Structure formats: structure tokens, C-alpha cells
Amino acid sequence: MTETVSGKTAKAGAGLKLERIFSTEGVHPYDELxxxxxxxxxTNWKTGVTVFEQRGVEYPDFWSVNASTIVTTKYFRGAVGTDAREWSLxxxxxxxxxxxxxxxxxHGYFASAADAEVFEHELTWLLVHQYFSFNSPVWFNVGTPSPQQVSAxxxxxxDDSxxxxxxxxKEEGFIFKGGSGAGLNLSRIxxxxxxxxxxxxxxxxxxxMRGADASAGTIKSGGATRRAAKMVVLDVDHPDIEEFVMTKAREEDKIRALRDAGFDMDLGGADITSVQYQNANNSVRVNDAFMRAVEDGTEFGLRSRGTGEVIETVDARDLFRKISQAAWECADPGLQYDDTINxxxxxxxxxxxxxxxxCSEYMSLDNSSCNLASLNLLKFLKDDDTFDAELFAKAVEFIITAMDISICFADFPTEAIGQTTVDYRQLGIGYANLGALLMAMGLGYDSDGGRAMAATITSLMTGTSYKRSAELAGIVGPYNGYARNAEAHKRVMRKHQAANDTVRTLGIADRQVHQLATQAWADVQEIGAANGFRNAQASVLAPTGTIGFMMDCDTTGIEPDFSLVKFKKLVGGGSMQIVNQTIPRALRKLGYVDEQVEAIVxxxxxxxxxIDAPSLKTEHYEVFDTAMGARALAPMGHVRMMAAAQPFLSGAISKTVNLPESATVEEIEDIYLQSWKLGLKATAVYRDNCKVGQPLATGKGDNKGEDSNASAAAVVTEAEPKVIEKIVYAPTRNRLPKSRIARTTSFTVGGAEGYMTSGAHEDGxxxxxxxxxxxxxxxxAGVMDAFSIAISIGLQYGVPLETFVSKYTNQRFEPAGLTDDADIRMAQSVMDYVFRRLALDYLPFETREGLGIYSADERQRYLETGSYEPVPETGNNAGELIEIDLAPVAETASVVETVEAPDAEEVAVAKPAPATAHTSAELLEQITGTAVDSPLCFTCGTKMRPAGSCYVCEGCGSTSGCS
Structure with missing residues (x-):
């Protein structure tokens, strides 16, 4: 359906008069570049077969290879290889x-043809310079013969029929088919x-929900550009709330059982479709009455859908605990705070x-839609490392105007959605790269200064948007539903203004932004009182997955920096690991000279x-805290940042609070409770490694979040040097002879082919x-070489093979699946296969039995006789090995050194280990990078990274949900 502007005709000269800010008079923006x-x-990462190829595409020289790859493969229209195919940005x-x-x-938006040209050039300049991006459906559909859907x-x-x-x-299916997502509340049923x-x-x-979930899974499998994304909400007073809360947790139990039985239960695996409810995010809609009952420890009534009467009472704290327990087990459900929202x-x-x-950022009327656009905040950082608030506000004015114009020609999947969107004209302007901006300004993400800057920028963005909305209302009229909601709309504008007045600025940088925001909100009240408003909603904070990469953003949405080191795609293929480019700028902002910056980087x-970087002051560590890694942000740091921005958003925020695997149910309860108290509209959590459908989890047992100086000091205190009575041997390398017995094994795991050569000592x-x-x-290949070296050195220094086997078997990541080895028919990863094969080749039966690793003959013997009776060994244990137990070394962080005493008797003393001592497993983690609790991309196999409550692929731009 396509809209006309309510039959209104713009008065002559009544349109917008636009000032040229970014582009140059008389020069087209393209000609400056x-x-x-x-x-x-x-290419297909498993087979090497080329899956996409377009040569000679045209981009500005400052666009990264990553950005141009994503835009070419996802947004260029027309069949590849034909003249209809787009080939230039x-x-x-x-x-x-x-x-x-x-x-x-x-539709009468511009005062003159000259103003229209200014609008065209300014919008072109902002897009080509990566200052902002529209959401993906705009790039997919606008200007094509397809329905011009602009909403994401x-x-x-x-209803209950x-x-x-x-x-x-049916409606959900049509939305999924178009690559968008939908949510709804089932509480009327x-x-x-x-x-x-x-x-x-x-x-x-x-x-x-079962039928809808199956439908979503089927449509996803039919070849959409990304997984079906949906939200299912149920009110906390619904009589079926406990069943709803436990749906995905119980399915996760089923997934674990099936995985242990040998089925492929990874996200996207062949057997995952046998379980239910995996295509939706679930949220409980809680009200203030329930949350107060949780605080007070009182009963809470569940109400009939038909009559509204209480038909059952429950203990509020018990239900709250069940919600938190389920979220601890499988990350669902999240919470939405109904009274705050409304x-x-x-x-x-x-x-x-x-x-x-x-993704919980768009919250509005039933049967409605919202189109999104996000600004790249780092583009507005001036050379003196202050935020250019005036330029930012000018960009917001152009962008919000364009977003409103799009509703004039947009098509919608249903008539009801089209009518509501035309009548209320909901927009969702937002931003990306906040985490990178704060770092570049020398502000910690979880700091008062970081939160003050985020709050003032968000306030300025929304205030400027509503100011322009009021100006547009004076030209083409307010939204159709404004008259009946005028007092309520103006009341919310006053709430935003009041929230802005409470922001406590901490420095000149955020004070300048706040002054402009204060003026914008004053203009909102004045102009809005005269004209009304063109848009019922103006702003949200979306995950900005694919479009974030299009803009070459380091961070997405409101997220902090994910890690300090990332991979950069290179021209001609391949990638390299680089330190985020924001870090040198941040260090210079903090006062470090070039030599110090170089050493720290x-x-x-x-x-x-x-941690322990040369010359870096400990008080500056917080500036470089990230979502994952050695100095991961505390969960409440995420919550406090959302709370700083929320009062200045029409909608809400797409963000997941990341928790370590060691987090407790009580911690999740506290996050949900504090989120309500701090005024958030919604909260979602994810505890590391809580779901089976992930290839890897973050490393366990490493020194995360602690300074090694402090740790080493504690270790030295505990590990006082003392003489050990019995003779032990220092770790010495037992090198192999120049000529040794070796075996080569070819293998296939999940379609990926490889070769393993293993060499043995003379004792086998x-x-x-x-x-x-x-x-x-x-x-x-390079990673595999480094991994092989690390394992080989560990073996030669005495790390028992069984230690490596126990660590690396059952690791889950792609490629995985069927193998061509009769003894190991299914492998959960290449590492899982390699170490099972090594165990079978080199470990005695008694050791393998403890690890649960058997050959095909042994499994068959068990079926026939009820015993795995060992097959006679063929020399693997011909000699007796001296095994060094490294557990005490790990526990006390000391190494054993052999010294010669004056009486020529050999004794051993313990001394503190250097702070850089690592186990082989830790060395491997340094080589391969910190493992991330994210799925692999369905398109190209690259590890995805979180973007709000979704995941996005840095390789090809595919997302697991929102744009």
C-alpha cells in the first residue's frame, strides 16, 4: 500500500528551506572522492567452491574491503553477470x-527545486562518507521493481480466535519472507x-507457539537472507506463564540429551530442527505490581483472559526465581517492563x-512498523577529540526528514500495518560506534563520564528529531493520530525535557553537547505546541549489524568494544589480525607519547x-575495557549504560547483558530487578556457554579481570621456597631422534579434508x-601449524597425552559431522576427531576407558559380550614413562628447578614462576584468539559476533535477526 499525505497540499513556499552543510556548492559529492x-x-569455506563473484565493482578508496564486500553481495540489485546488475556504489x-x-x-517537503537539490546532495554526501546508513530493507527494495518495503x-x-x-x-510468514522480523503478545489467548x-x-x-515456530523454521530454511527473527511476549499475570517461562529451558535439556547421544545439535545443525521454540526470543511482560510483590515477598494473582478475575495465586518471588533460572539455563526469557513502557x-x-x-528496541502500537537509520558517531569526533554536536544535529535533521519521506512511498506486508504506519509515522533514528567513540575520547564505557556523554548525545539526537518532526508538521501536517493523543504526546515531550535537565555533565565535552540538547528540547516544546508533531515515535537504539559493517564501525549500536584485537579482510583474500585503530587515538588523548603508544599497541x-602494558597507568585501564576478554565489563556496567540512554529514546534498546559462565541465578535476578528500578523498558541476558547451539565458549579458568601483578604477588606469598624431600625432575625437553617412527592419517570431518602425521619416541x-x-x-593452515607446534612442544616437555585428549575432545565448532573413520563416525570438530584418533593410536585401553574413547571393535565387542575387553596392545606401552604431574605447578604458579647442592646430592627447590607462564592450552588460546560464544555464519562459516540481541557476520554481513 502506498500513502498520500492525507490529501494535504503544501502551500507555495511553505516547504523546508535547507542549508548546505556537508556538500560543496557546484561540486557533486562523488566528484570530491x-x-x-x-x-x-x-568461496565456500568448506569446499573452496566460488559462491559469489563480481569483478570491477567501484568504491571510494577509503571504504574497507569488508564494507565493499558486504554491500556488493547483499545490497547490489540485478542478476550477477547481466547488464542489469549494479556495479558501483x-x-x-x-x-x-x-x-x-x-x-x-x-509530497511538498521542499520550498524550492534548489532546496530539493541540497537535500539530494547532503544525503548523498552523508551516505557515501559513511556518516549514517538506512536499515537493510531500504537498500534491498527502494528504487527496484520489488515492493518498496522500508521497515525492518x-x-x-x-486475538483469542x-x-x-x-x-x-500467515502474516508472520510474509514478513519473514522479506527478511524482516516481527513480534507480538499472546496474552489475549x-x-x-x-x-x-x-x-x-x-x-x-x-x-x-509450536506451530508458529515450525513455520518460522521452514521459511528460514527456504533460503531467506537470514534466519527468521521473532519475539513472543506473554504477560506475567497470564495463567500459563510458568509453562511459557520454561519452554526453551526444557528444550535446552532435550538438546543436551540429543547431543550426548551423537546428534548434530549445533545452531544450524542437521538435527536441531527436531526441537521446538528455537526461532523466537521469548519475553515476559512484567508490571510494577508484580515487581513490587517480588520485592515484598507477597502473592501475585494470575487472571482469566476472559473475565479478568484472579483464578490462581502464586508466590511472586518463586515465579521471579523461575524466570531467572530459565534465563540462566538458556538465556530466555527476557523481561519487558510494561508500566515503564506505557x-x-x-x-x-x-x-x-x-x-x-x-530485538526489543521498537515498541509501539499493534499492527505497526518502523524504519530505522543509524549514525556513525565516530565520524563526528573532531581533531581535538571533542564531539561535534552542531554537525551531529544538522545530520540528524536531514536523516529524520528522509526517514519521514520514505513513509510516503513505502509498501507494507499487510493493510493493517500499512494503515497504522501511515497514521502514526513511527521512525527509529539511532546510532552506532558509541563504544569506539568513548574510547577515542578517553572515557570508560562503565564510567560516569562515559554515561554522561552517551546520555547527552542521545538526548540531542532525539530532541533534534522531534524538533524537525514539529517543523515538518507545520509543512505537511501532523500524523493522523496526533489530535486524539495530543496531550499525551506533549506530556512525553516534557518527560524527555525533564530527564535532560537531570543529566550531570562532568566536562567541557559533554557540557557542550548538553547545551545544544537543552535548546533542542526547548524548541520541541515551542514548535510542537504550535504545529503538533509529524511522528509518533522518533528514536530507538537498534543492533546495527550489517549496516554497522557498511559504515566501517568498530562497535555496533550501544555496545562497548567487543575486543581490542580484530581481524581485517585484505584485498585479494585472506585476513590479518590488527589492534583496533581507535586505541592509538585514545592513548594520545590520555597523554601518552608516540613511543609509549607504539609499545602499548x-x-x-x-x-x-x-593488563601490565608498558607505561600504561592502571587508572586508564577502564578506558579499554571490552565486552569479552581479560578485562570484561561487569554485567551491571551494561545495565547502567542503557539506563543512561533510555530516558532519551522513544523506543528502547537492543542489547544483551553478557554474563560469565560462573554467574549465578541470583545475579540474573539482580540484573532484572535493577533494570526495572533504573527505568529500562526491556532487559535480556546471556550467560556464557549456557546454550548447546554454539561452537565454542570463552576460555575457562584463565585470569580474567585480574591484574597479573596482584595475582603474582599473592602467588609468591603462598609459594614460599622449600626443599622437597624426594627427587623430582625439572621440565626438560625430551626431543625425538632424528629418525623416528611416524604414521600419517588422512581424514574427513564434515566434508573438510585433512592429514595428520604423528611421530613417536623410541618407546612408542x-x-x-x-x-x-x-x-x-x-x-x-597457519593456525594449524602453530597449534601443532604448541602440542608437540607440550608433549616433549612431559604433558601427558591424556591431558590433551581430555581438554580437546568434545570441543564443538565447524567443520563438524560425519567422518570417514570407522572408529570415529561422528566428530564435533576437527580437534575432537584429532585427539580421539591420537587416543586410539597411542593411549592404553585402561586410560581410554576412563575417557570414554573406544575403537569400533571394542564397541562391537561390548554389544556382543557386555564387555569392552581390550584389544591386545601393539607396543604403545613398550616402555615405562615418567609422568610429571603439572597440577601442583598450576595451583602454586611455581616451577621445579634442579640444583646441585654443596654435598653433590641432587635436590629440588621450588621458586615462583614468572607471570608469563602458561599451559599449552593457554598458549593455544593466545594463538587462536579468545573464543567467543557466538554461532558460525550460515553463509560463509565465519564466526559471528553479537550485535544487540542478534549476531552478525563480519565476513559477509549476514545476521541472525535484525539489520
Whole structure:
């Protein structure tokens, strides 16, 4: 459906008069840039087969290879290899900008043709310079023969009737087909504890969730650009709330059982479709009454959907504990805070806000949609490392104007959604790169200064957006639903202004931003009182997954920096590990000279963190805290940052609070409770390694979040030097002879081919391995070489093979699946296969039995006789090995050194180990990088990274949900 502007005709000369800010008079934005041709080629990471190829594409020279690859593969339209295929970024941007400009002219937005040209040039300049980006559906659809859907976020509704429920399935399917996501609240559906008019018992909403989940999974499998993304919400007073809370936790138990039985239960695995509820995020909609009952420890009533009467009471704290326990087990459900959400609702006379989009940032009326755009904050950092608030505000004015224009020509998946969107014109301007901006300014993410800067920028963004919305209302009229909601809308504007007045600035940088924000909110009140507002909603903070990479952002949405070291794609293929480029700028801002900066950056490149970096002051550590790694942010640091920004957003924030695997249920309870008290609209959590559907988890047992100086001091105190009575031997390297017995094994794991060569000592014990996987010179081949060296050195220094086997078997990551080895039919990863094979080749039966590793003959013997009776060994244990138990070394951080006493008797003394001592497993982790609790990309196999409550691939831009 396509809108006309309510039949209004703009008065002559009444349109916007626009000032040229970014572009240059008389020069097209493209002509200011140096353009170059590139080849974009993508290959299947398993088979090496080329899956995409377009050569000679045109981009500005400052666009990264990553950005140009993602845009070419995802956003260029037309069949590859035909004349209809777009081949230049100019064509893509022109397709969007010219469509917006024409619609603005047709609908009376501009005072003159000259103003329309300024709008076109300014929007082009902002896009080509990566200052902002529209959401993905705009790039997919605008200016093409396809329906011109511009919205990424949808909210549906469902009533307590079979017609409505089946219609829900259909509408959701159409939205998924277009690559977007939807959410809805199921609380109108009668519970399984209520009767039907026929006398039978209702099925309840959870039963209908099964059908919707299966539908979403089927459509996802049909070849959409990304997984189906959906949100399912249930009110806390629904009689089926406990069943809803436990749905995904119970399914996670099933996933674990199936995994242990040998099924492929990884995210995207062949067997994961046998479990339910995996295509949705679940959220409980809690109200203030319930949260107060949790605080007071009182009972809470569950109410009939038909009559509203209480049909059951529960202990509020017990239910709250079950919610938190389920989230601890599987990350679902999150919480949405109903009274807070609706207290900031501009349209309560039309209806309550009952649900959100899949990532929880868009919260508005049922059957509505929102189009998004995000600014790259780092682009507005001036040379003196202060934020250019004036330039930022000017950019917001152009962008919010364009976003509103898009509703004039947009198409929608259903008539009801189209009508609501046209009548209320919900927009979702936001930003990315906050984490990088704060670091560059020398501000810690979890600091008062960092939060003050984030709050003032967010306030300025939303204040400027509503100011422009009020100006547009004076030109093309307020939104159709404004009249009936005018008082409520103005009340929310006053709430935003009051929140702005409470922000405590800490320095000149945020004070300058705050002054402009204060003036913007004053203008909102004045202009809005005269004209009304063009848009019911203006701002949200979305995950900015794919478009964040399009803008070459280091961080997405409101997220902190993910890690201090990242991978950069290179021209011609391959990638290299680099230190984030924001770090040198931050160090110079903090007063470090070039020599110190160089040394600190080199240290970060080697260690991945700043702890003990040369010349770096400990009070500056917080500036470089990240979401993962040795100085990971505390969970409440994420919550406090969201709380700083939330009062200045029309909608909410897409963000997940990351928790370590050691986090407790009580900690999750506290996060949910504090989020409510701090005024958040929604909260989601993720505890590391809580789900099976992930290839790796963060390393366990390492010194995360502690300074090694402090740790070493504690160790030295405990490990006082003393003489050990019995003779022990220092770790010495037992090298293999020049000529040794070796065996080479070819293998296939999940379609990936490799070779393993293992060399043995004269006594038959394993002494070295060599792994060949991937092409020579590739990153994978290099990692395998380094891994082989680390394991071989560990073996030669006396680390028992069984230690490596116990550590590396059952590790889960791609490639995984069927093998061509009769003894090991299924492997969860290459590492899992390699060490099972080594165990079978070099460990005695008694040791393997304790590890649960058997040959095919032994398993068959067990089926026939009930015993694994060992197959006779063939020399693996011909000699007796002296095994050094390294556990005491690890526990006391000391090493054993042999010294010669004056009486020529050999004794051993213990001395503190240097702070850099590592186990072989830790060395491997340094080589391969910190493991991240994220899925692999369905398209290219690259490890994805979190973006809000979704995941995004840095290799090809595919996302697990929102744009």
C-alpha cells in the first residue's frame, strides 16, 4: 500500500528551506572522492567452491574491503553477470537518494527545486562518507521493481480466535519472507486452565507457539537472507506463564540429551530442527505490581483472559526465581517492563503498547512498523577529540526528514500495518560506534563520564528529531493520530525535557553537547505546541549489524568494544589480525607519547588486553575495557549504560547483558530487578556457554579481570621456597631422534579434508604431531601449524597425552559431522576427531576407558559380550614413562628447578614462576584468539559476533535477526 499525505497540499513556499552543510556548492559529492575498482569473490569455506563473484565493482578508496564486500553481495540489485546488475556504489546510493528526493518533491517537503537539490546532495554526501546508513530493507527494495518495503521492524497482534491465530501464522510468514522480523503478545489467548464455549479446555498460547515456530523454521530454511527473527511476549499475570517461562529451558535439556547421544545439535545443525521454540526470543511482560510483590515477598494473582478475575495465586518471588533460572539455563526469557513502557507512550488513546520487534528496541502500537537509520558517531569526533554536536544535529535533521519521506512511498506486508504506519509515522533514528567513540575520547564505557556523554548525545539526537518532526508538521501536517493523543504526546515531550535537565555533565565535552540538547528540547516544546508533531515515535537504539559493517564501525549500536584485537579482510583474500585503530587515538588523548603508544599497541597485539602494558597507568585501564576478554565489563556496567540512554529514546534498546559462565541465578535476578528500578523498558541476558547451539565458549579458568601483578604477588606469598624431600625432575625437553617412527592419517570431518602425521619416541609414546588443513599460506593452515607446534612442544616437555585428549575432545565448532573413520563416525570438530584418533593410536585401553574413547571393535565387542575387553596392545606401552604431574605447578604458579647442592646430592627447590607462564592450552588460546560464544555464519562459516540481541557476520554481513 502506498500513502498520500492525507490529501494535504503544501502551500507555495511553505516547504523546508535547507542549508548546505556537508556538500560543496557546484561540486557533486562523488566528484570530491577518489574511486577505485575492486574484485569481490567469495568461496565456500568448506569446499573452496566460488559462491559469489563480481569483478570491477567501484568504491571510494577509503571504504574497507569488508564494507565493499558486504554491500556488493547483499545490497547490489540485478542478476550477477547481466547488464542489469549494479556495479558501483554510486548506482546504489543514487537508487535510494533519488527515490527519496522525488517523493519529497511530490509530497511538498521542499520550498524550492534548489532546496530539493541540497537535500539530494547532503544525503548523498552523508551516505557515501559513511556518516549514517538506512536499515537493510531500504537498500534491498527502494528504487527496484520489488515492493518498496522500508521497515525492518514489525509488531503484529493476535486475538483469542482460530481465525486470528491462523492469520498470525500467515502474516508472520510474509514478513519473514522479506527478511524482516516481527513480534507480538499472546496474552489475549485463553490459557490451558480456562474453558472453551463448547465446554472443552483451551489449548493455551504455548501450544500455538509450536506451530508458529515450525513455520518460522521452514521459511528460514527456504533460503531467506537470514534466519527468521521473532519475539513472543506473554504477560506475567497470564495463567500459563510458568509453562511459557520454561519452554526453551526444557528444550535446552532435550538438546543436551540429543547431543550426548551423537546428534548434530549445533545452531544450524542437521538435527536441531527436531526441537521446538528455537526461532523466537521469548519475553515476559512484567508490571510494577508484580515487581513490587517480588520485592515484598507477597502473592501475585494470575487472571482469566476472559473475565479478568484472579483464578490462581502464586508466590511472586518463586515465579521471579523461575524466570531467572530459565534465563540462566538458556538465556530466555527476557523481561519487558510494561508500566515503564506505557508511561512513555505518546499514543495511549489509540491503544497500549503490548509487544516489541524481535530485538526489543521498537515498541509501539499493534499492527505497526518502523524504519530505522543509524549514525556513525565516530565520524563526528573532531581533531581535538571533542564531539561535534552542531554537525551531529544538522545530520540528524536531514536523516529524520528522509526517514519521514520514505513513509510516503513505502509498501507494507499487510493493510493493517500499512494503515497504522501511515497514521502514526513511527521512525527509529539511532546510532552506532558509541563504544569506539568513548574510547577515542578517553572515557570508560562503565564510567560516569562515559554515561554522561552517551546520555547527552542521545538526548540531542532525539530532541533534534522531534524538533524537525514539529517543523515538518507545520509543512505537511501532523500524523493522523496526533489530535486524539495530543496531550499525551506533549506530556512525553516534557518527560524527555525533564530527564535532560537531570543529566550531570562532568566536562567541557559533554557540557557542550548538553547545551545544544537543552535548546533542542526547548524548541520541541515551542514548535510542537504550535504545529503538533509529524511522528509518533522518533528514536530507538537498534543492533546495527550489517549496516554497522557498511559504515566501517568498530562497535555496533550501544555496545562497548567487543575486543581490542580484530581481524581485517585484505584485498585479494585472506585476513590479518590488527589492534583496533581507535586505541592509538585514545592513548594520545590520555597523554601518552608516540613511543609509549607504539609499545602499548604492540603489547595489546601480543596479549589481547592492556593488563601490565608498558607505561600504561592502571587508572586508564577502564578506558579499554571490552565486552569479552581479560578485562570484561561487569554485567551491571551494561545495565547502567542503557539506563543512561533510555530516558532519551522513544523506543528502547537492543542489547544483551553478557554474563560469565560462573554467574549465578541470583545475579540474573539482580540484573532484572535493577533494570526495572533504573527505568529500562526491556532487559535480556546471556550467560556464557549456557546454550548447546554454539561452537565454542570463552576460555575457562584463565585470569580474567585480574591484574597479573596482584595475582603474582599473592602467588609468591603462598609459594614460599622449600626443599622437597624426594627427587623430582625439572621440565626438560625430551626431543625425538632424528629418525623416528611416524604414521600419517588422512581424514574427513564434515566434508573438510585433512592429514595428520604423528611421530613417536623410541618407546612408542607420542612426541609430535603435524596437521595439514587448508591451503598453504592461508590463515587456517597457519593456525594449524602453530597449534601443532604448541602440542608437540607440550608433549616433549612431559604433558601427558591424556591431558590433551581430555581438554580437546568434545570441543564443538565447524567443520563438524560425519567422518570417514570407522572408529570415529561422528566428530564435533576437527580437534575432537584429532585427539580421539591420537587416543586410539597411542593411549592404553585402561586410560581410554576412563575417557570414554573406544575403537569400533571394542564397541562391537561390548554389544556382543557386555564387555569392552581390550584389544591386545601393539607396543604403545613398550616402555615405562615418567609422568610429571603439572597440577601442583598450576595451583602454586611455581616451577621445579634442579640444583646441585654443596654435598653433590641432587635436590629440588621450588621458586615462583614468572607471570608469563602458561599451559599449552593457554598458549593455544593466545594463538587462536579468545573464543567467543557466538554461532558460525550460515553463509560463509565465519564466526559471528553479537550485535544487540542478534549476531552478525563480519565476513559477509549476514545476521541472525535484525539489520
Amino acid at each position: 577518489t574511486w577505485e575498482r575492486r574484485d569481490v569473490v567469495q 554510486k548506482q546504489l546510493i543514487d537508487r535510494i537518494v533519488k527515490t527519496y528526493t522525488k517523493a519529497g518533491v511530490d 521492524c514489525f509488531i503484529l497482534s493476535v 482460530m481465525d486470528s491465530i491462523l492469520n498470525w501464522y 485463553r490459557s490451558s486452565k480456562e474453558l472453551l464455549s463448547s465446554g472443552g479446555t483451551a489449548s493455551g498460547p504455548v501450544s500455538f 508511561d512513555w507512550h505518546t499514543n495511549p488513546e489509540t491503544g497500549r503498547i503490548t509487544a516489541s520487534n524481535p 604492540a603489547y595489546i597485539a601480543e596479549h589481547g588486553h592492556v 609414546s607420542l612426541g609430535e604431531i603435524f596437521l595439514k588443513l587448508g591451503k598453504q599460506g592461508s590463515t587456517l
